[in-house]
Amino acid sequence: MAVRIAKELEEVRGWEGARDVRPLDRNVRRWEGLLLPNTPPYNVGAFRFELTFSPRHPLEPPRATLRTPIYHPGVDPEGRVCQPLTTHEHWAPTTRAIQVLQDLLLLLDSHDPQRVLRPDLARELQEHPEEFRRRAQEHTRLHAEPRPDPPDP
Numbered sequence: 001m002a003v004r005i006a007k008e009l010e011e012v013r014g015w016e017g018a019r020d021v022r023p024l025d026r027n028v029r030r031w032e033g034l035l036l037p038n039t040p041p042y043n044v045g046a047f048r049f050e051l052t053f054s055p056r057h058p059l060e061p062p063r064a065t066l067r068t069p070i071y072h073p074g075v076d077p078e079g080r081v082c083q084p085l086t087t088h089e090h091w092a093p094t095t096r097a098i099q100v101l102q103d104l105l106l107l108l109d110s111h112d113p114q115r116v117l118r119p120d121l122a123r124e125l126q127e128h129p130e131e132f133r134r135r136a137q138e139h140t141r142l143h144a145e146p147r148p149d150p151p152d153p
Contacts, residue, residue, distance in 0.1 A: 001057060001058070002028055004057075004058065005028050005029065005053055005057065005097070006028060008096055008097040008098065009021065009022075009023070009028070009031065009097070011096065011097070011098050012031075012033070012097055012098050012101060015098055015101070015102075016036075017035065017036055017101065017102060017105045018033045018034060018035055018036065018049075018101055018105075019033060019034045019036060019046065019148045020032075020033050020034050020148065021033030021034075024050065028053075029052065029053040029054075029055070029057070030050065030051070030052050030053070031050065031051045031052075031097075032048060032049065032050050032051075032067070033048070033049060033051075034046040034047065034048055034049070034145060034148065035047045035048075035049050035066075035101070035104065035105055035108065036105075036147060036148075037105065037108040037109050038105075038109050039109045039110070040133070040137065041133050041136040041137035041140055042070070042072075042108050042109075042136070042140055042144070044137070044140055044141065044144070044147070045068075045140045045141070045143075045144020045145060045146070045147060046068075046144060046145045046146065046147045046148065047066055047067075047068040047070060047108070047144055047145070048066070048067040048068045048145060049064060049065065049066055049067065049068075049101070049104065050064070050065045050067055051063070051064050051065075051097060051100065051101065052065070053097075058093040058094075058095070059093055060088070060091070061085070061086035061087070061088065061091040061095070061100075062086060062097060062100055063086065064081050064083060064086065064100055064101070064104050065078075065079040065080060065081065066079040066081060066104075067079055068143055068144055068145060069139070069143040070108070070136075070139070070140070070143070070144075071121065071132075071135055071136040071139035071140070072107075072108065072111075072118070072121065072136070073111060073115075073116045073117070073118045073119075073121040073122035073125060074107045074111070074112065074115045074116060074117055074118075075107075075117060075118070076117040076118060077118075080117065081104060081107065081117075082107070082115040082116060082117045083100070083103060083104060083107065083115070084115070085099070085100060085103045086100060111125055113126075
């Protein structure tokens with residue numbers, strides 16, 4: 001299982017949606033890195049994530065957590081993410097870590113009304129979209145990490 005996770009780590013390191021992905025505390029079952037959203041208001045920053053693999057992986061899904069605070073209806077204040085892909089009922093052992101991170105990036109790039117952990121922000125987005133975008137942009141400016149330079153070709 002550690003061999004599979006190590007291979008998946010190399011796959012993720014080659015993906016353009018994340019940077020600086022590495023084991024946390026030298027533990028191959030815990031990764032950290034930066035997600036790079038593509039769309040406003042989040043695309044002006046980078047968001048630190050943690051991906052934790054169960055000892056029973058791939059039979060059990062990993063858990064993705066955002067460590068950078070974000071003003072988003074699908075992410076709660078503790079960084080837990082509304083990610084059906086990683087629930088026991090939707091998880092498939094053939095799902096790879098890169099798919100989990102791609103799904104997380106998709107959530108950040110497009111608000112899905114079916115994936116809500118903060119109803120207050122979902123309501124604000126629906127009823128006052130300009131105000132939501134303004135607040136999310138300011139929150140990103142205050143909390144997100146600077147975007148790293150693109151990798152050399």
